[in-house]
Amino acid sequence: MTDLSLLPFIGEFAALLLSSVGIFLLWRNWRQPKSNKWQLCTSLLILMGSWALCIKLSGAEFGSIYFLCMLSFHAWLLILLTRKSTPKQLLPLRNNAPSLPWSRKKKVKLLYYSLALFFLCGLTGVLATMTLARFFIDSLATQLAVSALAFPVFWALASIWLSTTTKLLRTSIFMSIACVLMAGGIFTL
Amino acid sequence: MIMKKLNIKKIIIKKMFDAHSAVGLAVGAIMYLICLTGSLAVFYPEFERWEQPDAAEYNNLSPASITQAYQEYLTQVITPEKSVYVVLPTAEVPRAHLSDGKQEWWLNQDGSLGSVIKKPWTEMLQELHIQLHLPETFGLIVVSFFGILLAHLVISGVLTHSRIFKDAFTLNWGGTGQKQQIDLHNRLSVWGLPFHAMIAITGAFFGLVSILILIAASAFYDNDRDALIADIYGAEPVITNAPALDIERSFANLAIADSQATPIYVVVQNITTSKQFVEIAATLPQRLIYSEIYQFHADGEYIGQQGMANGPIGRQAVYSVYRLHFGHFGNLAVKIVYLVMGLALTYISVSGINIWLNKRGKIDNINYLWSSFVYGTPFALSASLMTSILFDVSAHQSFWFALVASLLVAGLLKNVSKISYSLVICTVGVLLITLVVYGINYGKLILIPAITTINICLLLYVALMILHSRQLKNEHRKTIN
Structure with missing residues (x-):
């Protein structure tokens, strides 16, 4: 009778090996002055193979998590092993002007941005997520569950937009109007 | 025209980088505290065990012992709480305990109540991570807001990193230490991106979901928050004239209803009232959900499952957040991976501020x-x-x-x-x-x-x-x- 008890271990080992080979090929391709498309595709295919094997062994949920963790660890290990060392030196003291990134702007702008980050971006993020969920998902319970998980991303995106715009006032007004419209849509439809 | 476009792109990236630095500097210290305590808190069951090594340890608690535990509890307290839990032993934590939300006791294998659970340091660590030792709900919301800010830092960090592919594997070690810190900050961030994004999103979810519930309840449920929660997580059965408790029959019926389920805790809801019923939470193989909840009448007759594993996809996703955030699935290796990933995020928080401090010169x-x-x-x-x-x-x-x-x-x-x-x-x-x-x-x-x-x-x-x-x-x- 064939002993199958080692099969999961062999599978896990194969997934680990495939992932490390995939990352190694990716690194080799990255080191070359000109990227080789075939090598890049092969490495990505091997990584996909590793992912598929992980899913086969542990299911879609755990498999994907294990694969992503393996990927991070292999990449970090390779980075650490191929690091470029130079002798340690003391950091020269230059006495630069102490420039806090936010001190360049006026204090009023900082206060406004902090408040907007909490209230305007928060509201925009939550309402945008709920509006999108209402558009694309049928069941109300699923709409709410997806919104609950996705709203941090939209909140963060709104705050990034606000922090990079050159037209702060215009963007704020636009966000406020969008909030009113989205809220109207959500409450009435 | 092309030059103008490039210039605008440069300005936007510069502004985004400034925002990344400003937010990072503003929240770096607290982020460090949250990340460090979070990394350690992955091992909270082990710390609990370490704090009270004299509690009885075993791998199985029979349904008869669970019944005994409930009987002892009812003789011990004057007014029982609404929900009384018996958390079963697992391979990870081979000891059981009974909790009513206010008091907790370790259980002996025969079901008798053991010593009161005392885990001051683990509690301190968990509360520091979850609410920064602030008042409960307020603290939870504050910490969740840091989840949003982490999402902001993750996204803005990726968008401003113009050499993300060029420097994908670069690490300059030594020198003045500044390049080393910058490279480590960037490499740990980029390759750990899925983990960091997941931590940010799930972290924000825990506290700030209340805002969403507030809006959604007023929009769709006539301000009835309980109805909304029941719609997402599944509703409790409505029971009247409940019979006497029979935990053993509940377990026997669970084995018939789902042979793959591994029970992790039992809860008697509305204990000693005419509305009492039993819930058994159990993990399922290859599923990330915290548990499926199987409901029984007090006499052990099977009612049904709450649908955490086979209900709407949204319910399954929301119920998977806990294990995903805290790394409580799989074996010890997963916890070690979470510790390393968490410490990487901790280092990123520290190195971000170190880079700025070094730049000042x-x-x-x-x-x-x-x-x-x-x-x-x-x-x-x-x-x-x-x-x-x-x-x-x-x-x-x-x-x-x-x-x-x-x-x-x-x-x-x-x-x-x-x-x-x-x-x-x-x-x-x-x-x-x-x-x-x-x-x-x-x-x-x-x-x-x-x-x-x-x-x-x-x-x-x-x-x-x-x-x-x-x-x-x-x-x-x-x-x-």
């Missing part, structure tokens, strides 16, 4: 305070562990007292490597005293494999800190010369 009180905060936090955690074991003092108070004392040291020493060195040595000393006192207090119990493993880990940390202290001492000598 001068050393002043900010540098002193920052290094005392970074090295003072592990010291404060160790000190609170020691005091909770040695003197039975509040772990919360001793943590903050030790942290403030570390910050005061900064003012006295006014030398970065000297501050770091002193605090590392203090941490080493405090941990060694803790281990010695622990050994004296618990004698042979320290030979339990799980307890020995934690003690060895602490000793390894001490050894690492001794090595690090030598490095810091050399740095200090160099600065003097």
Whole structure:
């Protein structure tokens, strides 16, 4: 009778090996002055193979998590092993002007941005997520569950937009109007 | 035209980078505290075990013992709480306990109530991570807001990293240390991106979901929040004239209803009332959901399952958040991976501020305070562990007292490597005293494999800190010369 008890271990080992080979090929391709498309595709295919094997062994949920963790660890290990060392030196003291990134702007702008980050971006993020969920998902319970998980991303995106715009006032007004419209849509439809 | 487009792109990236730096600097210290405590909190079941090594340990608690535990509970309390839980032993934590939300007891294998659960340090650590020792709901919302800010930092960090592919594997080591910090900050961030994004999103979810519930309840449920929660998580059965409790039959019926389910806890809802019923939560193979909940009448007749595993996809996703955030699935290796990933995020928080401090090119009180905060936090955690074991003092108070004392040291020493060195040595000393006192207090119990493993880990940390202290001492000598 064939002993199958080692099969999961062999599978896990194969997934680990495939992932490390995939990352190694990716690194080799990255080191070359000109990227080789075939090598890049092969490495990505091997990584996909590793992912598929992980899913086969542990299911879609755990498999994907294990694969992503393996990927991070292999990449970090390779980075650490191929690091470029130079002798340690003391950091020269230059006495630069102490420039806090936010001190360049006026204090009023900082206060406004902090408040907007909490209230305007928060509201925009939550309402945008709920509006999108209402558009694309049928069941109300699923709409709410997806919104609950996705709203941090939209909140963060709104705050990034606000922090990079050159037209702060215009963007704020636009966000406020969008909030009113989205809220109207959500409450009435 | 192309030049103008490139210029605008440059300006936007520059502004985004400024926003990334500003937010990072504003929240770096608290983020460090949350990430460090979160990394350690992955092992909270092990710490609980370490804090009370004398509780009875076993792998199985029979349904008859569970019935006995409920009977003992009812004789022990005057007015029972609404929901009374019996958390079953697992391979990870081979001990059971009974909790009514206000009081908790370890259980002996025969179902009799053992000692009251006492885990002051673990509780302090969890509360520091979850609510920063602020009032419960407010603290949870504040910490969740840091999840949003982490999402902001993750997204803006990726968008501003113009050499994300070019430098994908670059690490300059040594030199002045500035390039090393920048490279480590970027490489750890980029390759750990899925984990960091997941932590940010799930972290934000825990506290800020209440805002969403508030809006959604008023929009769709006539302000009835309970109806909304029931719609997402599944509703409780409506019971009248409940019969007497029969836990054993509930377990027998669970085995028939789902043979793959592994029970993790039992809860009797509305205990001793005419509405009482039993719920058994169980994990399912290859599923990330916290558990499926199987509902039974008090006499053990099967009602149905709540649909965590086979209900709407949204319910399944929301119920998977806990295990995903805390790394409580799979085996010990997963916890170790979460610890390393969490510590990477901790390093990213620290290095972000270090990079800015180095860019300033001068050393002043900010540098002193920052290094005392970074090295003072592990010291404060160790000190609170020691005091909770040695003197039975509040772990919360001793943590903050030790942290403030570390910050005061900064003012006295006014030398970065000297501050770091002193605090590392203090941490080493405090941990060694803790281990010695622990050994004296618990004698042979320290030979339990799980307890020995934690003690060895602490000793390894001490050894690492001794090595690090030598490095810091050399740095200090160099600065003097």
